[in-house]
Amino acid sequence: xxxxxxxxxxxxxxxxxxxxxxxxxxxxxxxxxxxxxxxxxxxxxxxxxxxxxxxxxxxxxxxxx
Amino acid sequence: xxxxxxxxxxxxxxxxxxxxxxxxxxxxxxxxxxxxxxxxxxxxxxxxxxxxxxxxxxxxxxxxxxxxxxxxxxxxxxxxxxxxxxxxxxxxxxxxxxxxxxxxxxxxxxxxxxxxxxxxxxxxxxxxxxxxxxxxxxxxxxxxxxxxxxxxxxxxxxxxxxxxxxxxxxxxxxxxxxxxxxxxxxxxxxxxxxxxxxxxxxxxxxxxxxxxxxxxxxxxxxxxxxxxxxxxxxxxxxxxxxxxxxxxxxxxxxxxxxxxxxxxxxxxxxxxxxxxxxxxxxxxxxxxxxxxxxxxxxxxxxxxxxxxxxxxxxxxxxxxxxxxxxxxxxxxxxxxxxxxxxxxxxxxxxxxxxxxxxxxxxxxxxxxxxxxxxxxxxxxxxxxxxxxxxxxxxxxxxxxxxxxxxxxxxxxxxxxxxxxxxxxxxxxxxxxxxxxxxxxxxxxxxxxxxxxxxxxx
Numbered sequence: 001x002x003x004x005x006x007x008x009x010x011x012x013x014x015x016x017x018x019x020x021x022x023x024x025x026x027x028x029x030x031x032x033x034x035x036x037x038x039x040x041x042x043x044x045x046x047x048x049x050x051x052x053x054x055x056x057x058x059x060x061x062x063x064x065x
Numbered sequence: 066x067x068x069x070x071x072x073x074x075x076x077x078x079x080x081x082x083x084x085x086x087x088x089x090x091x092x093x094x095x096x097x098x099x100x101x102x103x104x105x106x107x108x109x110x111x112x113x114x115x116x117x118x119x120x121x122x123x124x125x126x127x128x129x130x131x132x133x134x135x136x137x138x139x140x141x142x143x144x145x146x147x148x149x150x151x152x153x154x155x156x157x158x159x160x161x162x163x164x165x166x167x168x169x170x171x172x173x174x175x176x177x178x179x180x181x182x183x184x185x186x187x188x189x190x191x192x193x194x195x196x197x198x199x200x201x202x203x204x205x206x207x208x209x210x211x212x213x214x215x216x217x218x219x220x221x222x223x224x225x226x227x228x229x230x231x232x233x234x235x236x237x238x239x240x241x242x243x244x245x246x247x248x249x250x251x252x253x254x255x256x257x258x259x260x261x262x263x264x265x266x267x268x269x270x271x272x273x274x275x276x277x278x279x280x281x282x283x284x285x286x287x288x289x290x291x292x293x294x295x296x297x298x299x300x301x302x303x304x305x306x307x308x309x310x311x312x313x314x315x316x317x318x319x320x321x322x323x324x325x326x327x328x329x330x331x332x333x334x335x336x337x338x339x340x341x342x343x344x345x346x347x348x349x350x351x352x353x354x355x356x357x358x359x360x361x362x363x364x365x366x367x368x369x370x371x372x373x374x375x376x377x378x379x380x381x382x383x384x385x386x387x388x389x390x391x392x393x394x395x396x397x398x399x400x401x402x403x404x405x406x407x408x409x410x411x412x413x414x415x416x417x418x419x420x421x422x423x424x425x426x427x428x429x430x431x432x433x434x435x436x437x438x439x440x441x442x443x444x445x446x447x448x449x450x451x452x453x454x455x456x457x458x459x460x461x462x463x464x465x466x467x468x469x470x471x472x473x474x475x476x477x478x479x480x481x482x483x484x485x486x487x488x489x490x491x492x493x494x495x496x497x498x499x500x501x502x503x504x505x506x507x508x509x510x511x512x513x514x515x516x517x518x519x520x521x522x
Contacts, residue, residue: 038195042196046200050091
């Protein structure tokens with residue numbers, strides 16, 4: 001089992017996110033680029049969710065149970 | 066760009082990815098203490114999201130004197146006010162139409178409309194953004210992968226593609242997995258069976274009631290044995306049937322296929338699934354949902370196995386119309402033993418056992434419609450359909466069970482055995498009315514077999 005998604009996986013997802021964000025902004029006069037970039041971003045969000053990348057939760061919160 | 070660069074690793078017939086029993090080898094096997102830590106962080110995040118963006122949630126929490134920063138521990142989580150269907154409906158009377166003050170995104174970001182069936186009155190309208198819709202299919206991917214769906218499958222959907230969410234997300238998840246999807250939408254039941262036969266479909270999804278009706282029609286109208294067709298696996302939803310052993314057995318025998326259950330709801334999402342090990346329960350998808358069981362009387366959180374209570378559930382990742390601490394009225398309990406599949410997600414024993422508002426007292430005894438179904442479906446001499454009517458006659462309650470008899474059965478012997486088994490299972494006596502096969506009403510979506518006339522008169 002993989003309980004620590006590799007740094008390279010995280011880095012690639014982040015690069016994809018940054019590039020897709022840039023594409024969605026660059027597509028402001030190009031609907032096909034704008035909307036397809038947004039769809040990629042929805043998939044990026046799923047990968048972040050699946051790998052627990054959305055937030056820094058690995059460190060125990062001091063005030064948690 | 067050449068054709069090869071356009072087709073990056075689409076087909077992976079062999080190798081680790083096909084053999085992985087888990088859609089998500091990371092989350093589904095996360096050690097419980099890490100999972101709890103992740104859940105607490107995710108709960109705080111969705112709480113802040115809802116508070117900051119939804120007038121409904123802000124008002125609800127403000128009235129309770131709560132701000133997101135106040136929630137630090139699990140005790141704090143359990144003090145967050147719950148919502149239920151009635152609260153959601155009243156919030157939907159406020160602007161913006163039609164979703165009301167629950168909405169956390171501008172209307173132009175809503176990509177999908179669905180609604181609940183509204184059997185208890187005004188339906189709930191559900192808004193989903195495109196990322197939310199992607200999330201729906203992601204949640205279903207956990208289900209389908211765990212049940213053995215792979216890209217080689219041809220999946221048939223005998224489903225009306227209507228305004229209810231039902232199998233829409235299953236359709237998109239099957240696509241996402243790489244399966245070939247056959248939308249059997251406007252075909253009638255006979256045409257659907259014939260299309261399954263023609264295309265040699267390997268999997269399908271439906272309510273237990275409808276899939277039993279399909280099998281019955283295949284045998285009696287088309288002269289086809291559904292078990293001789295090519296369906297290998299079936300995923301059920303909408304009714305508890307696929308977790309009721311006798312109904313599951315009927316379906317498996319009728320179709321010659323493995324039958325799997327899952328649980329979900331429009332307001333929540335697809336929150337639990339049976340895996341290929343079928344160890345008597347559904348895995349709560351605890352990476353995407355917080356599933357709590359509350360004692361029906363005291364409201365105390367039930368962590369131990371074997372104690373039934375009411376589910377209170379939070380979807381962590383749904384943004385347009387989030388669902389936090391939803392009082393679902395579903396009755397569930399945790400299983401004693403972990404599943405041998407290796408998932409650390411806890412098992413909900415026997416799936417959803419019923420609804421708090423369906424479980425009713427008759428003659429002072431708690432009666433669950435699911436327990437009657439389990440008994441009726443355990444008699445092979447009986448047809449698939451049945452109906453239960455509870456009414457008050459003078460000072461006492463009467464339960465009438467309507468059943469269909471298959472031809473050439475010894476009626477007296479059967480009725481005596483049925484009454485005995487019902488009494489053993491439910492501690493109640495029944496008046497039994499018999500009908501010929503095919504005479505009771507059929508259902509295409511969710512079956513409504515239980516009528517409590519005491520609540521009407």
